[in-house]
Amino acid sequence: MKSAFVPRLINGPFGDPGLYVSLRWLGRALLFDLGNLERIPGAAIARVSHVFVSHTHLDHFIGFDRLLRIFLARDAELVLYGPAGITRNVAGKLQGYTWNLVENYSFSLLVHEVDRDKISRCRFRARTGFEAEKLEEQPLQGLLHSEASLWVEAAILDHRIPCLAFALQEPTRLNIRTDALRQLGVPPGPWLSELKQRIRESSPEDTLICARWCEQGKEHTREFRLGDLRRELVLETPGTKICYVVDAIFHKDNVRRIVELARGADLFFCESLFLDRDREEASKRYHLTARQAGTLARLAGVRQLRTFHFSPRYSGQAQQLVAEAQATFLGELPPDEP
Ligand SMILES: [Zn+2]
Known part of the structure; x- marks a missing residue:
């Protein structure tokens, strides 16, 4: 069974950071960071429903204008999450243009400003010339965004300013074994959706699931215990987890937050601006080295590490940055210590 997420970096490892995640069965996409978006086709950008800015x-933000330009004439609301100050930054971008011919446009932008324990929200509508409309604050308890087929968590990292890191998670995939269903002798129907729903809700094993169907004009009913159906019929596969970490200094607090967020991720995208030999420079600029990225991946027990956001000083040496991170991840080089 394929993952619902199809991730790709928006640029090469030396280009502006950003991750475009296509949602396979939903026909839309998520975007993490707004570096230069010129390499993403307009049609792909138009499929973005939620943007998460570190x-x-x-x-990390210069792509906002291209995004705005593509969405402006669309009948859509784009949802954007960002760190403390994001509302002011978005308002500033919007105020940089003149808006006197957009009163018939229905596009709007819903900005979520993420703080430690709350999210402030503000809507900007094209038809009002993008005046800021403050909405009610929401408490932040765990998840940043959640819907039936995915959820997003964030950690606030120290980059001398707050910088958000994100984890995108798919729920456990539930598939019906067709051979087992055939053996049971009951045709598929809405009762299978109910079964999946009950499993997701962690209903008790003895919950009754009722299958109703019609055969040759006759109605049939059969009842099953949830636990039995789950064992016999359902194939459960853990959902995919992707973690996106950029711009952070390697100190104890950041390490703890990143490891917690990335724990067990299938795919860990992590910045590594510098090589270990330039670690002083990395820490002065509140960035990670390749060895530190490898250390984080190892501590978090991720399955795959993908480093990016390399300093242009290493132009032509991308392989060295990758090798240092991977060797640390695999335990061939000693980990770094915060
Ligand atoms: Zn950066």
């Missing part, structure tokens, strides 16, 4: 340094 912080608003130029290389």
Whole structure:
């Protein structure tokens, strides 16, 4: 069974950071960071429903204008999450243009500003010339965003400013074994959706699931215990987890937060601006080295590490940055210590 997530970096490892995640069965996409978006086709950008911005340094936010341009004439609301200050940054971008011919446009932007324990929300509508409309604050308890087929968690990291890291998770996949269903002698129907729903809700094993169907004009009913059906009929596969970490200093607090967020991820995207030999420079600039990225991946027990966001000083040496991170991840080089 394929994962619902199809991730790809928006640029090469030396380009602006950003991750585009296509949602396989939903026909839309998520975007993590807004670096330069020129390499993403407009049609792909138009499928984005939620944007998650780590912080608003130029290389992570300059793509906002391309996004806005593509969405402006669309009948859509784009949802954007970002760290403390994001509302002011978005308002500033919007105020940089003149908006006198958009009163018939229905596009709007819903900004979520993420703080330690709360989310402040603000809507900007094209038809009002993007005036800021403050909405009610929401308490932040765990998840940043959740829907039936995915959820997103965030950690606030220290990059001398708050910088958000994100984990995207797919729920456990539940598939019906067709051979077992045939043996049971009951045709598929809405009762299978109910079965999956009850499993997701962790209903008790003895919950009764009722299958009703019609055969040659006659109605049939059969009842089953949830626990029995689950064992015989359902194939359960853990959902995919993707973690996206950029721009953070390697100190104890950040390490703890990143490891907690990334624990057990299938795919861990992690910045590594510097090589270990330039670790002083990395820490002065509140960034990670390749060895530190490898250390984080190892501590978090991820399955696969993908490093990116390399400093241009290493142009032509991408392989060295990758090798250092992977060797540390695999335990061939000693881990770094915060
Ligand atoms: Zn950066």
